[in-house]
Amino acid sequence: MTVQIPRGTQDILPGEVEKWNYIENTAKKICENYQYREIRTPIFEYTELFQKGVGDTTDIVQKEMYTFDDRGGRSLTLRPEGTAPVVRSFIGHKMFGNAVQPVKLYYNGPMFRYERPQAGRFRQFVQFGVEALGSEDPAIDAEVIALAMDIYKQLGLKNVKLVINSLGDKESRLRHREALIDHFKPHIGEFCADCQKRLEQNPLRILDCKKDHDHPLMKTAPSILDYLNDASKAYFDKVLQFLGTLGIPYEIDPGLVRGLDYYVHTCFEIMSNAEGFGAITTLCGGGRYNGLVEEMGGPETPGIGFALSIERLLAALDAEGIELPVGHRTDCYVVAIGEETKPAAFKLLQALRSAGFSADQDYLGRKVKAQFKAADRVKAAFVAVIGEEELRAGKASVRNMATGEQKELPLEGFITAFKDMANRGEA
CATH class of the missing domain: 3.30.930.10 (Bira Bifunctional Protein; Domain 2)
Incomplete structure (x- = not known):
């Protein structure tokens, strides 16, 4: 169940x-x-x-x-x-x-x-x-x-x-209370059980009743403004x-x-x-x-x-059809190609997060094409790719997902270079 x-x-x-x-x-x-x-x-x-x-x-x-x-x-x-x-x-x-x-x-x-x-x-x-x-x-x-x-x-x-x-x-309310009792008392039997109890306990609350709000006496009830x-x-x-x-x-x-x-x-x-x-x-x-x-x-x-x-x-x-300026933000999606690149990709991912960027990677063992689709779904601004060639060269290939432009950045000092690139919105 x-x-x-x-x-x-x-x-x-x-x-x-x-x-x-x-x-x-x-x-x-x-x-x-x-x-x-x-x-x-x-x-x-x-x-x-x-x-x-x-x-x-x-x-x-x-x-x-x-x-x-x-x-x-x-x-x-x-x-x-x-x-x-x-x-x-x-x-x-x-x-x-x-x-x-x-x-x-x-x-x-x-x-x-x-x-x-x-x-x-x-x-x-x-x-x-x-x-x-x-x-x-x-x-x-x-x-x-x-x-x-x-x-x-x-x-x-x-x-x-x-x-x-x-x-x-208090003085004004007391005078108004007495006027309300005098107003409702002759016909209180026409009101709900709650209002009948309220007559002596708290007559002001009769005016707040949801069941009897259309009763004619509601419209003619004494106004508090007349008793101030x-x-x-x-x-x-x-x-x-x-x-x-x-x-x-x-x-x-x-x-x-x-x-x-x-x-x-x-x-x-x-x-x-x-x-x-x-x-x-x-x-x-x-x-x-x-x-x-x-x-x-x-x-x-x-x-x-x-x-x-x-x-x-x-x-x-x-x-009113008002859309709030909110949305999920992903600055960089890290793509690892091949098993041996995963440790370097994982390290890069954590470095991005520690630097204040919103970043993610694939955890389902998907192919490269599927990883790029995943980056699209989370609206990633950039994708950083580490394949076997990039790993040997000590670099990552970074693609601007809006323009399609691509640039290689060294893994050593990657964060500094990526910050500069992200600030300028270029690849």
């Missing part, structure tokens, strides 16, 4: 891996330009971390986590998102005491959620995210958004839009002002929410407008979470961040 790959996972094969590396390296370089530094956290954590950091009432915690007991009976969970582990590390390593503030971090790695697989959604998926901890300046909200937009821009995406909203401060106090309005206006200064267009959506109590002020999503992209248009989501560090046992520390899906980014690139 053949063992199949688990549902909701994927193999990323040669030819595709290069695209992933290019995207991740581009994002990392942008983060470094913004002075964000990489952090790596474990793939599994104690379950309690996500119950606190994601929220007991969320679908992620209630329905989607991969949770198991270890041999000591401790409950562990494969991480479903990246913010809670980063905040846990921030507290545990007392980064709030770092001399350089705010603490600006980025992460990249696999996350796990048990949900129905579909286009652009997997049970194991890769998130790239940033977190800025320690500043309540509206400018850093704009910085985080600009960083995310820069990633998509530098990768060539054009059909993207920024959607933004304010959740206000003066301080919250001023904060939101400053964020929008900074975005305007940077020339970043945005669309305000009062229905864009984050359900957990520690999310305040700015929340945003970046979406694809590309034709044929699919039903799931969100590429990236983020927001400000000023109460999360405190909720998890640390000192009161404001924070803001975002997470983007690499899989959805790749889908958006495909939808």
